[in-house]
Amino acid sequence: MTALVPPDVARWQSWAAMVDDFGGPGEMHGSGHWNLEGDPVPTEAGCAAYVAMTELTSTADLDGTRVPSTYFWIADGAGGPDDDLVGFLHLRHLLNDWLLEEGGHIGYSVRPSARRRGHAGRALALGVRAAAGLGIERVLVTCDVDNEASRRTIENGGGVLEDERRGKLRFWIATAG
Template identity: 60%
Template structure:
């Protein structure tokens, strides 16, 4: 049964396969300013080394702590991977607060599903599982955004109870209640 877990060396082989899939669709290129895009550019050349990969997963896990020095513009964030056994299916970032950029375009929660695992309900399950975690952080309504052209992500957000606010900078902005009784149980 797939679940959200902290980044781990255990799924390195499957993670590397997933990153190849994402790179094949153009992720990590200069215009990709997503978390996965930035990390592909910064770390991908050395991810196959278990020592480097272990440092990478340690770095991702450390981002939750307030005292950690972060790159400019980063806020405390719980990084989680969605896995089924040792198979990496996707990732989710739960940002503990919003800075100006995140309030405008990025939101509290961002997620990616590897191409070969899409259209199976994983993104919906990931977002649904993250909402109680957001609530535990004191976030009563999570801002979740998607590109205006990303119909699949829009459906995920709406299925999880997202209430459309507006469109800004090519992004649709939704507020998703984090209390369990407000989260839809629809697939």
């Protein structure tokens, strides 16, 4: 089972283990780093700073490059407080020029030790459902040309390839039906 949960400092120990599993600060990809200021430090204070930044950027376009967004952590389970965190998912409500070209509406990443267990596909489906709840009719999801696992995840999730741009494959997924 997989759930999307909001970032919460109460989960800091599981979050810190997840950051370490990615190889530490600076090694997260997909949506884990989210282009926030600085690298996350895998401590309780670092988690608190990270959560505060996700809350701040979720509603404001601070510098003309960020769009309103919802940030999630991917949990292994039903979303209970003791579920291990296995990844990140970032749902952008709008697309600016860069997101339309390369980033997409949804970015996600699953920690190395939790890969190949279906979390990415289930998290993507949950992210698509969350986008539908925001009134987004279709979402753009991208992956690197050479990321075969992500490509399969997106295609299995209903992604229809539109094209390749700047080394990224661009897929559209309808949020209804």
